[in-house]
Amino acid sequence: MKIPQIPAYELERLAAVRSYNLLDTLPEKDFDNITALTASICDVPIALVTLLDADRNFLKSHYGINFSESPRNISFCGHAILDESNIFIVEDARNDPRFHDNPLVTEMHAIFYAGVRLVNSDGYPLGTLCVFDKKPRTLSKQQKTALTALAYQVVNLFEARKRNRTLMSVQQELKEKNEELKNFAGIVSHDMKMPLANMIITSDMLRSKYGSLLDVQGKQYLDYIKQSSFTLSEYITGLLEHYESDKTASLNGESFDSHDLLEDIIELLNINIDCEINLPEENIEMHANKVALEQILLNLIANSLKYNDKKKIKIDIACTEENGFYYFKISDNGIGIPKDKMDHIFDLFATTGKLDRNGKKGNGIGLSTVKKLVKKLNGEITVSSTVGKGTSFQFNIEKLKC
Template identity: 70%
Template sequence: MIEPATPKDEQLRLAAVKSYNLLDTLPEKDFDNITALTASICDVPISLVTLLDSDRNFLKSHYGLDFDESPRDISFCGHAILNEENLFIVEDARKDIRFKDNPLVLEKNAVFYAGVKLVSPDGFTLGTLCIFDTKPRTLSKSQKDALKALAYQVVRLFEARKKNEALLVLQEELKARNDELKNFAGLVSHDMKMPLANMIITSDILRSKYGKFLDDQGREYLDYIKQSSFTLSEYISGLLEHYESDNIVKREAERFDSNALFEEIIELLNIDGECEINLPEKNIELLGNRVALEQIFINLLTNSLKYNDKDKIIIDISCWKESKEYHFQIADNGIGIPKNKISDIFEIFKTAAENDRFGKKGNGIGLSTVKKLVERLGGTISVASKLGRGTTFHFTIKRSDI
């Protein structure tokens, strides 16, 4: 018997093998399907997907065997990875000086072997897709081609599994960072709300007690302090609302009437007579996350009210059912959105208009929160707008009653 030599690039090759995190893993159906198919096509009792570790041959999939590793120094695959050709064949190991007294030949009756190297995209041989038989034999051209094609698919599976693992790690990292940011937002909002409230109250007290001693510019400064405090308070509330949206969508579904919800929101927003809001003609019963839907409509209606330059604001609300979704639409006669900014409006901290109806600049959090809630509810949102004529938001949510 001749032990297989060590490849010149062994350390780099081993690093490549370990980068797939496949050593000592449990059997997986995708690989087992390939070894079963390989054995069937080549008409052999044994088919393996192997990975050559430093001192062993790990069998990621073993069709026809009841063990999952063997010593590397007696492995046929150790020779196969050194072969210049991609396909390494031993027709009768009993007549081959490299294998005739090999324990696999003497004890396991491994007579015929054929293995295709599993080569990573960066050129390192990881192991083999191989077959064994207990008698001498040859392979037809079609069987050789099939063996090579299946080996290629094994490497594709290796790569897909590696990318999926990397994505899972990235997902966990992003979740951890998002949780940290959410906690930070909650801490900041708690620590800053009270000082901001004190600033607003203090500015009112100063105006009340000392306003007569101040000139117009002094009173203007007080107004500026108060307005800035309100703006910052709204910004913090919006940020906290954005990061709390994950908790909102976890609420249980409940039954409620669409128009009852809309009327409650209109009352909550304290809309004056300069605004005409037209509710759907048909009131429908909904089964879903009422709190999340309320949050979506509050944000969208607030935008329709704020970004409107008409003497009379008109908002039309539509709502209907389809087979798998609820559909909602809010159309207004506001200032509209420039075409070059429509694609950005759902990104956090992005705004389409310089200032709203009251001269205040938005914070770019509301629509980002809306999109996040809609998608968490299994829906999509889109917008159509004509500058100076109005904007229409259309969104769906997945029905909970089907």
């Protein structure tokens, strides 16, 4: 018996084999299907997918035998990986000086062998797709072609699993980093709100106590401090809502009336300007995530109020139920959204660049949060707009089971 030689590139080859994380893994249907098909095509009782480790031949799939590994020093595959021809074939091992006294031949009657190397993208042979028979024989041209093609598919499966494992690892890492970022944003945002509240209160106290001692410019400085503090506070509140939207979207559904919900939102907005808000004609009994829906509508209606340059603001709200979804449409007569901004209007921190009714610039958080919540509620949102005439947002959310 001749023991297979060790390739000159063995260390690199072993590293390649182990990079696929397939050694000592359980059988998989995809590989077992290939070995069953290989045995059928080649008309043999045994077909294997093997991976050659340092001192053993691991059988990732074994059709026709009931063990999952054998010593490398007696393996036919140890010889096959060294042969650069398309297929390594031993027609009658009893007459071959390399194998005639091999235990696989003398004890298990492995007489015929044909193996195709499983070569990865870096050129290293990982193992073989091989077949055995207990009698001498040959393979037809068609069988050789099929064996080679199936070996190529085995390598494709190896590579696909490796890519999937890498993607899953990256996905998990991104998930962990995102969670860290959310926690960091939450902590920082909460910690910043109190100093900002103190700045607002302090500016009011300074104006009240020392206002008579300040000139017009000094009073303007106090106004700047207060207004900047309010702006930053709103920005932080928006960030908190954005990063906590996952929790909001995961809340249980509850039953409520659409009119009651909208009237509560309008009352919450405390509108003190000339505004006409037309509610849907039909009052729908809804079952959905009320908190998330309220946040969506609050953002959209508030935007219709803020980004409006008309003397009289007009907002039309429509709501219907169809095929297990609730459909909403919020239309206004506001300043509209420029065409070149439409594609990015839902991106985090994206703004139109225009000032609102009070001369303030948006922070680009509200609409991003809206889209995130709509998506979490298994819905979609779209926008249409004409500059100077108004904007219309349409979205739907899934009706929850009672």
